[in-house]
Amino acid sequence: MSVDTRQESASPPASGRGDPHLAALADDELRTLDAHWRAANYLSVGQIYLMANPLLTEPLRPEHVKPRLLGHWGTSPGLNLVYTHLNRVIRARGLDALCIWGPGHGGPAVVAGSWLEGSYTETYPDITRDAAGMARLFKQFSFPGGVPSHVAPETPGSIHEGGELGYSLSHAYGAAFDNPGLLVACVIGDGEAETGPLAASWHSDKFLDPVHDGAVLPILHLNGYKIANPTVLARLPEPELDDLLKGYGHDPIHVTGDDPATVHRAMAQAMDTALDRITAFRRAAREDGATERPRWPVIVLRTPKGWTGPAEVDGLPVEGTWRSHQVPLAAVRDNPEHLRQLEAWLRSYRPEELFDEDGSPRPDVLACVPEGARRLGATPHANGGLLLRELPLPPLERYAVPVDKPGATLHEPTRVLGDMVEDLMRGTTDRRDFRLVGPDETASNRLQAVYAASGKAWQAEILDVDEHLDRHGRVMEILSEHTCQGWLEGYLLTGRHGLFSCYEAFVHIVDSMVNQHIKWLRVTRRLPWRVPIASLNYLLTSHVWRQDHNGFSHQDPGFVDHILNKSPEAVRVYLPPDANTLLSVADHALRSRDYVNVIVAGKQPCFDWLSMEQARTHCARGAGIWDWAGTEDGSREPDVVLACAGDVPTQEVLAAAQLLRRHLPQLAVRVVNVVDIARLMPSEEHPHGMSDFEYDGLFTTDKPVIFAYHGYPWLIHRLAYRRTGHPHLHVRGYKEIGTTTTPFDMVVRNDLDRYRLVMDVIDRVPGLAVRAAAVRQRMEDARLRHHDWIREHGTDLPEVTDWTWDG
Known part of the structure; x- marks a missing residue:
């Protein structure tokens, strides 16, 4: 002893x-x-x-x-x-x-x-x-x-x-x-x-x-x-x-x-x-x-x-x-x-x-x-909801990017969000109840504006060459996703707020940890004495489609699948297609209680599609028709639905819609964008799910639906398998084919590119196989031309890199 x-x-x-x-x-x-x-x-x-x-x-x-x-x-x-x-x-x-x-x-x-x-x-x-x-x-x-x-x-x-x-x-x-x-x-x-x-x-x-x-x-x-x-x-x-x-x-x-x-x-x-x-x-x-x-x-x-x-x-x-x-x-x-x-x-x-x-x-x-x-x-x-205070979230209009015309300008969505997070951090300087955590990736994920409000917490030695290290900082970086997750969970459970920024491929490291947190939330919802706490919010960026230099090892969009296997009452997944929708989704997530919110958004320049007002409406709806992108005239049902979820899939769908407008002008095309992926589920299975009536009105019951999805395509099938129109649903997404290559080559390799989507429309709309055979051949030729071009020039085709929406 x-x-x-x-x-x-x-x-x-x-x-x-x-x-x-x-x-x-x-x-x-x-x-x-x-x-x-x-x-x-x-x-x-x-x-x-x-x-x-x-x-x-x-x-x-x-x-x-x-x-x-x-x-x-x-x-x-x-x-x-x-x-x-x-x-x-x-x-x-x-x-x-x-x-x-x-x-x-x-x-x-x-x-x-x-x-x-x-x-x-x-x-x-x-x-x-x-x-x-x-x-x-x-x-x-x-x-x-x-x-x-x-x-x-x-x-x-x-x-x-x-x-x-x-x-x-x-x-x-x-x-x-x-x-x-x-x-x-x-x-x-x-x-x-x-x-x-x-x-x-x-x-x-x-x-x-x-x-x-x-x-x-x-x-x-x-x-x-x-x-x-x-x-x-x-x-x-x-x-x-x-x-x-x-x-x-x-x-x-x-x-x-x-x-x-x-x-x-x-x-x-x-x-x-x-x-x-x-x-x-x-x-x-x-x-x-x-x-x-x-x-x-x-x-x-x-x-x-x-x-x-x-x-x-x-x-x-x-x-x-x-x-x-x-x-x-x-x-x-x-x-x-x-x-x-x-x-x-x-x-x-x-x-x-x-x-x-x-x-x-x-x-x-x-x-x-x-x-x-x-x-x-x-x-x-130990009952953090008792201590929780509302976050002083600033008005989104302060950060919104102007959108006079869809697809005319580009911004890096997470950099835009970074400006909002900076002001949020500044607004909590005295109360100290918000932290940003991540595994050494804050700047890499374009959130470095936050350093103007708070440096990175650090108590070890500081050298002259170091930047943004701060003995009293509230930005938390350590190259251990487990530790980041544990820090944030402990912070939230004791009555504070936070955001976890991570590369999409490596958030899988905390799969089992988020399992336990979701189980905790599900049980506490049934305990009246447990007061709701701030949601666990993930921002996943550096995503599968834009890993140009890291390649295959950094390409895995499967965390969404993992999350959507969990208790529907506690999990939410959002795929905002541009900067303003990211702002709207992030604002909603940071205000929410007792959820795990997963937001997947790119850090590379991305087209601006919606104004702030439009973004709020679209995100509140969760999924909706972009009538300005399609060719419906209201006099008849669409011949085909082009659906998309995610920033890169959205761009490819809009490029495909533009090609169809040019080459098959008589085709009635509907474009549907999905921000809240749980909207695809039946309403009886998820609080955000759609009724069959809503779903059928959006996607039809008998028309081909070509769905370009950010992640593994079978997830969309799993969410929609009970729908009447499921036999007509064809999903393109990531097929575990990756490498270090150009951005457009990634979508081509996985058959998510605009040319492949046009080919899918021709293959699935009755009567087009013969009538549009020449168009299909031109699409296939474009894919072959892309293959040769990148191997000679090391960059994507000019028609891809210089593309803009001209609808």
Whole structure:
């Protein structure tokens, strides 16, 4: 058993209660801390096993035990220890604190702590703090109609779903950014510590501003095992682990042992030492103007896995081994010896000392618990909608590009958006509740105007050649999409706003992270006490069709497919075709709540099609006819529908429409542009979906529809497969054919080009195959001419590069 408070020279000296030589834990406080910890352990075991007899007022019988035993014991006693000691320092120091529980399998522990402090009963009034409420608390855990076994949205005080590991530390830093009075404790399981996202998250301390941000206290919980194997960090020699943590920029404080009294004393000293250092760092930065990057403390807590549980079951060691990970006694209903061991295990916590005759926690158990909103389960930072303020979004007309005639001018859509984001950042300078995050791509994605309002957050060394680095910046760049995602999620979940800018191909790196966030949003929508938070907004640019120099490795539009597989109530996908529609969509997304909004927009020069007023109307509609682009005269139905979604497909469709106007003037062509891709879905399957009546009116029931789509073509088929006109739908899109080549060659290679679209019309409109054979041949010749031209000149055909809309 040890507590190590060794300090590097860069750390301020600990003082007062934090000095282990001056701050011995009083016996009375030790007794009450242990009582709280034992009560939490008892409640954790009860949740896993019991459905009746919660206070053991009679001998335990098989029918008192759940028929299906689900849950995780192994990490729970360590989490209970952390909860107990966080209570102590929050109460003693008057802290505002939030805890991120990385070992999400420790759901019983966090629920137990919340029930003991009363926040659980305030959230769920039927789960009262008495014997009846305890019985309901136990039965509901991992039970049909109850609550999950993980730390979940249903858990008061949680902003972190425990279903997938790796994100706790980045969430903690996201919560701390722009929260200068907040302490964010983060318990990191040693299994989670092996993941790539967690490993990258340690570098977040190079972005934490001690003046404007809160503090993060990582607690690395080493209990030695995952589900079936030892963990890497738990098996490292202590000096090697120290070197690793110091290399990340932290000073480790070790707490190791299995004797409860000694561990309590050491944990109290470790907490005080860490918090004294944090206080000193903040004072030095905020009052003395210190700019040196702090070496923030990290607590390394080593306790046995399954601590205080059965030492041995069926002749095999359990406590301190992987066998305690889930349910140490698995056959309690059928095996009398297991039932006897369970009862002995529960009674070892001496519940009669912890709960009165009515089942309420006794005063000693609650002596360390803070009051009101300072309780971990009641902090408003874990229910961020309570703290959310409206963004001061500027009027879009300030940034709108003038469009007197469609297709006459060009702008880079994301550069136009960058001007709006700059003013939004400037408008939140004092309130500091908006951040722009991305993996080293802000300028590459043409959003660099934002630097005039805020530089890039950076606490490490700054050289003379560096640009836009800022100790107090709110633009966040790190070449780890996982860390960017985690930062932004933590920021949003604690009541702020943000935008994630990323290359389209590499946003896939966070596929599983956004899965968890969408699941979180879906569950919270059904919890009336969870207040809506700002949406998670993605701007995906440097997209598949304009990767001229990066080539095939940077060409993948499939994130949209991934998102549209998720809960329709929570996901939205927009493909604005020009600068003004991008402004309109971004304004809508930034105002929205409880969604994941995916916006795909180009950064290269793009034709301006719609005025700001037209863009607002079109985006509100989601999909509509561009009558100025077609050749319908209103006297008859169209012969063919040319549909498009995305900026490059829109240009190719309009170029195809122009060719058809020139070569087949008698053909009635309708042009439909889709901004909101979910509009293609039936209204009963997505809130933005169209009724069959609307869809049939737009696309017809029996006319050919040639659809040029930004991404993989089969997505459009999947969204529209139930429509009457689906047999007549032909989709062109990305077919996983890419390389480093010219912009137009990319669309030719994937059969999305204007010439191919005209050929598709001729092939699918009845009667045109013979009548327009010569036109079709000219289109094929143009494609062949393109092939030869780019190989000789290295640029696209002049008729392509110089094309403008002349309708």
